[in-house]
Amino acid sequence: MAGYRPSYSRVFLTFARNSLVRDMSFRTNFILQSISTVSWTIMNIGFYLIVFQYTDSIGEDTGWGRDEFFVFLATTWIINSLVQTFFMPNAQQFSELIRSGNLDFALLKPIDTQFVISFPRVDWAALSNLFMGLTLLGYSLFQLTTRETNPLILDWRAVLMYPFYIACGTVIMYSVMITLASTSVWLGRNQTLYNFWFYITNFSRYPMEIYKVGWGMALWVFFTFLIPVLLVVNIPARIMAKPLNTMETHYWQLAGYSIFATLICLTVSRRIFVRALKSYRSASS
Amino acid sequence: MTTAVSSSSSLSSRAKTWWTILRISLEERFVYRGDFALGTLMRFLPIITQVFLWGAIFAASGNNAIQGYTANAVVAYYMLTMISRAFSSMPGLCSGIALQVRDGEIKKYLIQPIDLLGFLLITRVAHKLCYYAIAIIPFTLVFYLCRGFFENGWPEATVLVAYGLALTMGFLLGFFIEASLGLVSFWFLEVTSLVFVYNLLNFFLSGHMFPLDLLPEWANQMVRLLPFQYLAYFPAAVFLGRIEQDELWFGLGVEACWLLAFVVLSRVMLNRGIHRYSGFGG
Numbered sequence: 001m002a003g004y005r006p007s008y009s010r011v012f013l014t015f016a017r018n019s020l021v022r023d024m025s026f027r028t029n030f031i032l033q034s035i036s037t038v039s040w041t042i043m044n045i046g047f048y049l050i051v052f053q054y055t056d057s058i059g060e061d062t063g064w065g066r067d068e069f070f071v072f073l074a075t076t077w078i079i080n081s082l083v084q085t086f087f088m089p090n091a092q093q094f095s096e097l098i099r100s101g102n103l104d105f106a107l108l109k110p111i112d113t114q115f116v117i118s119f120p121r122v123d124w125a126a127l128s129n130l131f132m133g134l135t136l137l138g139y140s141l142f143q144l145t146t147r148e149t150n151p152l153i154l155d156w157r158a159v160l161m162y163p164f165y166i167a168c169g170t171v172i173m174y175s176v177m178i179t180l181a182s183t184s185v186w187l188g189r190n191q192t193l194y195n196f197w198f199y200i201t202n203f204s205r206y207p208m209e210i211y212k213v214g215w216g217m218a219l220w221v222f223f224t225f226l227i228p229v230l231l232v233v234n235i236p237a238r239i240m241a242k243p244l245n246t247m248e249t250h251y252w253q254l255a256g257y258s259i260f261a262t263l264i265c266l267t268v269s270r271r272i273f274v275r276a277l278k279s280y281r282s283a284s285s
Numbered sequence: 286m287t288t289a290v291s292s293s294s295s296l297s298s299r300a301k302t303w304w305t306i307l308r309i310s311l312e313e314r315f316v317y318r319g320d321f322a323l324g325t326l327m328r329f330l331p332i333i334t335q336v337f338l339w340g341a342i343f344a345a346s347g348n349n350a351i352q353g354y355t356a357n358a359v360v361a362y363y364m365l366t367m368i369s370r371a372f373s374s375m376p377g378l379c380s381g382i383a384l385q386v387r388d389g390e391i392k393k394y395l396i397q398p399i400d401l402l403g404f405l406l407i408t409r410v411a412h413k414l415c416y417y418a419i420a421i422i423p424f425t426l427v428f429y430l431c432r433g434f435f436e437n438g439w440p441e442a443t444v445l446v447a448y449g450l451a452l453t454m455g456f457l458l459g460f461f462i463e464a465s466l467g468l469v470s471f472w473f474l475e476v477t478s479l480v481f482v483y484n485l486l487n488f489f490l491s492g493h494m495f496p497l498d499l500l501p502e503w504a505n506q507m508v509r510l511l512p513f514q515y516l517a518y519f520p521a522a523v524f525l526g527r528i529e530q531d532e533l534w535f536g537l538g539v540e541a542c543w544l545l546a547f548v549v550l551s552r553v554m555l556n557r558g559i560h561r562y563s564g565f566g567g
Contacts, residue, residue, distance in 0.1 A: 032477075032478045032481075036478070039482075039485055040485065043485065043488070043494070046489070047494055050495060050499050050500065050501075051342060051495075053499075053501070054342070054351045054352075054499070055342050055343075055345045055346035056345060057345045058342060058345065059342075059344060059345055060345045062341070195324065195328075196327065199327050199328075199330040199331065202330065202331050202334055203333075203334055205334070206334060206337070206338055207341075209341070210337040210338055210341035211337050213337070213340060219337075
């Protein structure tokens with residue numbers, strides 16, 4: 001028994017397959033959910049199309065024109081859809097497991113508890129936003145590279161770095177989420193998890209330049225260094241949307257720091273999770 | 286004489302019933318007061334990002350005002366829609382009705398001398414009263430701290446009266462629209478997707494997402510023909526003084542007509558629905 005090591009990839013594949021089977025048994029619901037996720041994103045575009053009727057860019061001299069910003073928006077959707085597909089349903093379930101005492105069953109399994117908490121449910125319908133994100137990304141990159149004045153030339157380094165930083169961003173988001181979910185051990189119940197999550201990640205949805213005025217600097221520091229959600233979308237979006245050779249030194253520094261921040265977030269959230277488990281007292285007799 | 290006595294006693298007993306319902310719901314709601322206050326305060330967080338987003342938009346546009354809104358007015362608008370939504374949003378109403386129809390709990394309204402819509406309305410009033418009693422603290426705090434965004438200060442008395450009316454009718458309109466949606470479950474058991482579409486349209490068309498005046502003219506004209514604007518945009522626009530005096534009373538009149546239409550609709554739906562309904566088992 002001591003040398004037993006479960007195959008994590010196979011367990012994960014089983015989780016994913018089970019979820020897919022489950023989603024497919026309620027096919028209409030699945031389609032409706034996909035449509036609904038997609039409609040939210042379309043509405044979002046609608047909002048920004050209206051905004052860009054009145055301005056050429058978000059922030060003065062920030063370079064976030066319409067198409068650049070749509071790359072930003074696409075990046076937001078891609079990361080959010082990954083989080084919502086793989087982690088969101090599980091984090092919500094985690095608070096419920098604690099409240100009902102069913103966490104006992106997860107603790108008893110011969111596999112890492114954080115793994116078995118984080119991955120059992122895959123919300124395949126949320127993946128529809130990934131396609132929306134990729135479509136918007138493709139469209140706006142096409143617009144950027146084929147525009148007449150100052151067209152963007154895609155750099156192969158940017159193309160390589162983009163998915164890497166998307167992954168980093170997703171990990172940061174996951175860490176924030178699992179930390180929030182862990183607090184339900186102490187709170188007994190955390191129904192507002194989704195709200196908290198929304199309010200915190202809300203700060204990550206805009207180019208960081210907009211915060212760099214007045215007391216926004218404090219927010220910028222807080223959400224870059226303490227809870228680094230501002231790096232999540234900003235770094236990959238900046239790398240992809242604007243030419244790399246014009247990227248300022250401090251952006252490169254932030255990009256480097258972002259890797260470090262990802263590791264720190266993962267470690268800290270792991271520690272909080274383990275500590276939360278230690279404080280867990282089962283609910284039933 | 287006897288009829289007079291019995292009718293007055295039935296009236297008083299009815300009032301007593303409603304009062305009991307109100308009291309129970311209030312007590313139920315006050316259990317989670319800490320969660321409430323904190324949750325309400327958190328709800329203002331997105332306003333912070335709006336302040337910076339619109340600051341950046343205005344800075345880049347080079348204009349002081351967009352469609353008559355200054356950067357401050359946009360933020361004030363968003364804050365006011367929070368109040369509008371505090372009145373007009375009805376979390377769980379529609380799905381609650383659908384659930385009661387589906388699992389058969391609705392039978393109790395057929396047996397007991399309680400009217401379903403009346404009961405739900407009173408419960409909702411209790412819910413809202415309780416919500417305001419707690420939420421007034423974070424709301425006052427945030428509005429006091431952000432008073433600078435309200436460049437014109439307090440509106441005059443008549444506008445305030447109209448604002449109060451718009452909010453109250455917004456509450457009732459929100460209630461009866463969602464109740465009607467919930468009652469659809471007599472025909473279709475599953476209304477989740479319907480609720481979703483409603484919430485989606487509501488978010489966009491009520492002006493919760495952005496001031497409706499920013500829409501292109503043709504879209505703006507169309508949106509004004511729908512009832513959604515009364516759930517968020519209209520009260521906020523009244524408070525900001527964006528609606529002329531004569532339009533103000535006309536707007537309130539139209540809102541009252543929408544309200545009446547949905548009251549009638551929900552009544553008719555309830556009656557028809559109950560006739561369709563068949564309950565089985567205990």
